Amino acid sequence: xxxxxxxxxxxxxxxxxxxxxxxxxxxxxxxxxxxxxxxxxxxxxxxxxxxxxxxxxxxxxxxxxxxxxxxxxxxxxxxxxxxxxxxxxxxxxxxxxxxxxxxxxxxxxxxxxxxxxxxxxxxxxxxxxxxxxxxxxxxxxxxxxxxxxxxxxxxxxxxxxxxxxxxxxxxxxxxxxxxxxxxxxxxxxxxxxxxxxxxxxxxxxxxxxxxxxxxxxxxxxxxxxxxxxxxxxxxxxxxxxxxxxxxxxxxxxxxxxxxxxxxxxxxxxxxxxxxxxxxxxxxxxxxxxxxxxxxxxxxxxxxxxxxxxxxxxxxxxxxxxxxxxxxxxxxxxxxxxxxxxxxxxxxxxxxxxxxxxxxxxxxxxxxxxxxxxxxxxxxxxxxxxxxxxxxxxxxxxxxxxxxxxxxxxxxxxxxxxxxxxxxxxxxxxxxxxxxxxxxxx
Amino acid sequence: xxxxxxxxxxxxxxxxxxxxxxxxxxxxxxxxxxxxxxxxxxxxxxxxxxxxxxxxxxxxxxxxxxxxxxxxxxxxxxxxxxxxxxxxxxxxxxxxxxxxxxxxxxxxxxxxxxxxxxxxxxxxxxxxxxxxxxxxxxxxxxxxxxxxxxxxxxxxxxxxxxxxxxxxxxxxxxxxxxxxxxxxxxxxxxxxxxxxxxxxxxxxxxxxxxxxxxxxxxxxxxxxxxxxxxxxxxxxxxxxxxxxxxxxxxxxxxxxxxxxx
Numbered sequence: 001x002x003x004x005x006x007x008x009x010x011x012x013x014x015x016x017x018x019x020x021x022x023x024x025x026x027x028x029x030x031x032x033x034x035x036x037x038x039x040x041x042x043x044x045x046x047x048x049x050x051x052x053x054x055x056x057x058x059x060x061x062x063x064x065x066x067x068x069x070x071x072x073x074x075x076x077x078x079x080x081x082x083x084x085x086x087x088x089x090x091x092x093x094x095x096x097x098x099x100x101x102x103x104x105x106x107x108x109x110x111x112x113x114x115x116x117x118x119x120x121x122x123x124x125x126x127x128x129x130x131x132x133x134x135x136x137x138x139x140x141x142x143x144x145x146x147x148x149x150x151x152x153x154x155x156x157x158x159x160x161x162x163x164x165x166x167x168x169x170x171x172x173x174x175x176x177x178x179x180x181x182x183x184x185x186x187x188x189x190x191x192x193x194x195x196x197x198x199x200x201x202x203x204x205x206x207x208x209x210x211x212x213x214x215x216x217x218x219x220x221x222x223x224x225x226x227x228x229x230x231x232x233x234x235x236x237x238x239x240x241x242x243x244x245x246x247x248x249x250x251x252x253x254x255x256x257x258x259x260x261x262x263x264x265x266x267x268x269x270x271x272x273x274x275x276x277x278x279x280x281x282x283x284x285x286x287x288x289x290x291x292x293x294x295x296x297x298x299x300x301x302x303x304x305x306x307x308x309x310x311x312x313x314x315x316x317x318x319x320x321x322x323x324x325x326x327x328x329x330x331x332x333x334x335x336x337x338x339x340x341x342x343x344x345x346x347x348x349x350x351x352x353x354x355x356x357x358x359x360x361x362x363x364x365x366x367x368x369x370x371x372x373x374x375x376x377x378x379x380x381x382x383x384x385x386x387x388x389x390x391x392x393x394x395x396x397x398x399x400x401x402x403x404x405x406x407x408x409x410x411x412x413x414x415x416x417x418x419x420x421x422x423x424x425x426x427x428x429x430x431x432x433x434x435x436x437x438x439x440x441x
Numbered sequence: 442x443x444x445x446x447x448x449x450x451x452x453x454x455x456x457x458x459x460x461x462x463x464x465x466x467x468x469x470x471x472x473x474x475x476x477x478x479x480x481x482x483x484x485x486x487x488x489x490x491x492x493x494x495x496x497x498x499x500x501x502x503x504x505x506x507x508x509x510x511x512x513x514x515x516x517x518x519x520x521x522x523x524x525x526x527x528x529x530x531x532x533x534x535x536x537x538x539x540x541x542x543x544x545x546x547x548x549x550x551x552x553x554x555x556x557x558x559x560x561x562x563x564x565x566x567x568x569x570x571x572x573x574x575x576x577x578x579x580x581x582x583x584x585x586x587x588x589x590x591x592x593x594x595x596x597x598x599x600x601x602x603x604x605x606x607x608x609x610x611x612x613x614x615x616x617x618x619x620x621x622x623x624x625x626x627x628x629x630x631x632x633x634x635x636x637x638x639x640x641x642x643x644x645x646x647x648x649x650x651x652x653x654x655x656x657x658x659x660x661x662x663x664x665x666x667x668x669x670x671x672x673x674x675x676x677x678x679x680x681x682x683x684x685x686x687x688x689x690x691x692x693x694x695x696x697x698x699x700x701x702x
Contacts, residue, residue: 299484328649329484431647432691433486437673438568
């Protein structure tokens, strides 16, 4: 069992020794503590409600022209697949469908969305309809829908399918912090595939190898240059792993599982590389998400700090809230429960860069979320932004304090608070190394 | 040249390797004529472990001109964890297969593991020892210090130690929490004769590092602790009369720079 599943399901709240920093304080008249939202990130039910009011609001507030389809006469699967997480282990899952023949590389591969606007992405994604059938995650193959979906997911080509739906389609947008947006949800009765999928070799091999561990299959597909969206779909649809262990994994968990597995493997490789000899700072803004990434000459260690301004979509409170998670050289043993999915998505981008330059270092990812980022588009935003940041020109510094000054220019949130929150900054300033005392004596 | 050694109590080695492997994942092991030795920095070079077990500790010890071998201590640890109470441990090097052999010898039965060695370059700059004249020395029961660490971990990532002639203060603090523990030299959990404190010293060390070493030590055993202000702490665990585990941890030194709002 992957460690973060325990993390997600457990309700052990803040494991940080610092409480979220609250810059302004006002009387809190409401009966609901909205400050918890930044930590809960829609998924842990910390406010005690059955369903997340933020999730419902986002989808309601977003005004965009909805596609007027009531029935799917002719339909295609990109191919894509969605596994819900409410009611686990009896969840809703099914293929995602479109009325046009759009390949998954267009509509379901976030690597290709850099040039699009936030609206473009939502418009494109709401044409993706999410069908669902009730399925027990542990017995996916009992469902004919799952069996046929797995056949679709062997490749990336849009495939002609015939479906019978339980009812008419009601226009709707679904927005989520972890997953990319999608359109209406409709129960599915039957599906028939009327065209052959062209399988991708790496997926096929992983699918038919029932002795290969799921983590090894993920890393194998990563090595074969499959994008993480494709790997996530296959992971989520219970297509990899040892035969008896194959089960459906909710899409939002799969996204983070794949980021975690791929980046953890990168970390092991990074640790074998020689240390970077300088401080490097990268900056980038994407959809109102401002990033400053600081590399510190030392052995591997990683930290992410997020600041959600009041009014940013995840922070309905009247206070600016910062949260952080970090790991030392030996990694984490628990789930990064303050930052959640973004922690792993950013770690993937950072480790890819370190492998590219063949160096190891400490890495701090600072993210400031302004209200320009209007609605959550999914954790791919962070993965893509970190990758983009690290493709760009960086600045070189000779001390941690001069490196941190970039944050002062880039961010609204004051520098001293970033420093205060940063565990790696603190370690760098205060934790000595034995070498220092060897030279002295 | 190959070597072999037989230890009466497999569990003893299992306990030692579990401590070392929590500090260094892989290391060179030196099998020398007078005994077996592991000396290594952890990856961050904040701490250093120094293990020695003399040949007299073993039933059988044969080593002559044996080259150091590199091993994954994490793997060795998982193997040694399977040791049972009345099993002997035999460790040797097979020259033909170039593998490290671990055998558990019970009554009328044997279990054997072969482990491939890994290439670990000699780490430069490992001192024979770190020579510091310590102002503070005391010997404390492992169970006591283990409780201190547990208490402190609830509060902070660092342990503050303050030594005075009347006793030792352990403390931890964060924005919202504080803990304090005080122990006098006369305490039953302190080796009174070993208590040597000149003047007053205070220093701070990472709880993660201290715990990695201390949590694995048998709770009824004693640990010698020595430190100075703003200098490394030295923890010495005498393994009966068989050898020692010594651990150095570099201090945390805080600049007096307050964050103002």
